[in-house]
Amino acid sequence: MKFTPDKLPIYGETLESLEQWLFQQKQPRFRARQIMDWLYKKRVHTWSEMTNLPMSLRDWLSETFDLSPTQLVIRKSSEDITNKLLLRLRDGSLIETVIIRAPQKGVGQDTSRKTICISTQVGCAYGCRFCASGLAGWKRDLSPGEIVSQLIQICHLEDPITSRDKNEIASFDNIVVMGMGEPLANYDNLLQALKILNAPWGLNFGARRITVSTSGLVPEMIKLASEPMPFRLALSLHGATNEVREQIMPINRRYPLEELIPAAKLFVEKHGHMLTLEFILIEKINDTIAQADALIEIARDLHAHVNLIPYNTVQGLPWKRPSRRRQNVFLEKLHKNHIPATIRREKGHDINAACGQLRLQIEKNGVALPA
Ligand code: SF4
Numbered sequence: 001m002k003f004t005p006d007k008l009p010i011y012g013e014t015l016e017s018l019e020q021w022l023f024q025q026k027q028p029r030f031r032a033r034q035i036m037d038w039l040y041k042k043r044v045h046t047w048s049e050m051t052n053l054p055m056s057l058r059d060w061l062s063e064t065f066d067l068s069p070t071q072l073v074i075r076k077s078s079e080d081i082t083n084k085l086l087l088r089l090r091d092g093s094l095i096e097t098v099i100i101r102a103p104q105k106g107v108g109q110d111t112s113r114k115t116i117c118i119s120t121q122v123g124c125a126y127g128c129r130f131c132a133s134g135l136a137g138w139k140r141d142l143s144p145g146e147i148v149s150q151l152i153q154i155c156h157l158e159d160p161i162t163s164r165d166k167n168e169i170a171s172f173d174n175i176v177v178m179g180m181g182e183p184l185a186n187y188d189n190l191l192q193a194l195k196i197l198n199a200p201w202g203l204n205f206g207a208r209r210i211t212v213s214t215s216g217l218v219p220e221m222i223k224l225a226s227e228p229m230p231f232r233l234a235l236s237l238h239g240a241t242n243e244v245r246e247q248i249m250p251i252n253r254r255y256p257l258e259e260l261i262p263a264a265k266l267f268v269e270k271h272g273h274m275l276t277l278e279f280i281l282i283e284k285i286n287d288t289i290a291q292a293d294a295l296i297e298i299a300r301d302l303h304a305h306v307n308l309i310p311y312n313t314v315q316g317l318p319w320k321r322p323s324r325r326r327q328n329v330f331l332e333k334l335h336k337n338h339i340p341a342t343i344r345r346e347k348g349h350d351i352n353a354a355c356g357q358l359r360l361q362i363e364k365n366g367v368a369l370p371a
Helices: 017-022 032-042 053-065 144-160 183-198 220-225 240-249 255-269 289-302 325-335 358-365
Strands: 068-078 082-089 094-102 114-117 121-123 139-140 176-177 210-214 232-236 274-279 306-312 339-341
Touching: 017 032, 017 210, 082 144, 114 144, 114 232, 121 289, 144 183, 144 210, 144 240, 176 183, 183 210, 183 220, 210 220, 220 255, 255 289, 274 289, 274 325, 289 306, 289 325, 306 325
Parallel strands: 114 176, 176 210, 210 232, 232 274, 274 306, 306 339
Antiparallel strands: 068 082, 082 094, 094 114, 121 139
16 A cells, blocks of 8 residues: 655655656755755754755755654653654555664663664565464555654654754654564665765764564575675574474465575675674573574574574463573573573563564554553
């Protein structure tokens, strides 16, 4: 399903496309840079604040473009340091954006490292058995403007313009494209959004600090490997043999490990970054010693870092989080075999932080949201 809004989200425009629009309006090219400056450097909330633009141009911009395609409806904070935002799009769809804070030793929370996890689709068609996002199926792709707007929303919320170093445009340290949806299934819109985030006239955010996650869409992984921007890649593996992976990730039937691992290898060879293997630990499904052994082989082959994520329980799904003891045995096994591995502890477990869970709960229970 494609959603065509009345007005185009301005955050989906590149400098070149905005110049084209302005050319049609018989406006000089330099106006496009002025507008980008207001959007990404001064980060205004209204067209009327763009005071160096003629009034007639401001009127045309406001009739043509949407300055706020995402609207904050709920902000939930967890007992640890994860914040989850539920955002409403112009067609009423809900998406999630998450702020994950990692406090630095010896400094206050304000200077913690911040990672922003953004969504690329409303729902998801890939139906991983453990995931809340896929439970209600896929509704639509997000436009580039809706993807970028999630970050602008965070900038507005987290980083008042007065407290900002002018050279440091964003207040966060990393972006992970790992929220609701399969990012590579919305390839063109994602790439356009990343280009805007990375561009000097846009958010000027370094590509090396952007990680794109995938459940394993092999053709798109190969395509991404040939992109010039040096993004990082995280592969949601979650099963180290075809048998186990298939049980929880239907995509494995289309792209089994024999195809997936070479595609991941190609990406590593082309971009030279260490790949991350995401591995959600689910009790008695993939937390066994046999799975750890198979994972060691894959991680060694790919020179990958393994990120273990104890499963966040999702209402209505049968899977369980393994005990601390089982989690530690798995982690130690990797470490003993010299595989760089970390385990993510408890970030947001108390705020439905599993991908898509907050949205699912709100939609299922018909909770009235603020207008
Ligand atoms: S884990 Fe990712 S790809 Fe799988 S259903 Fe959830 S959102 Fe989709």
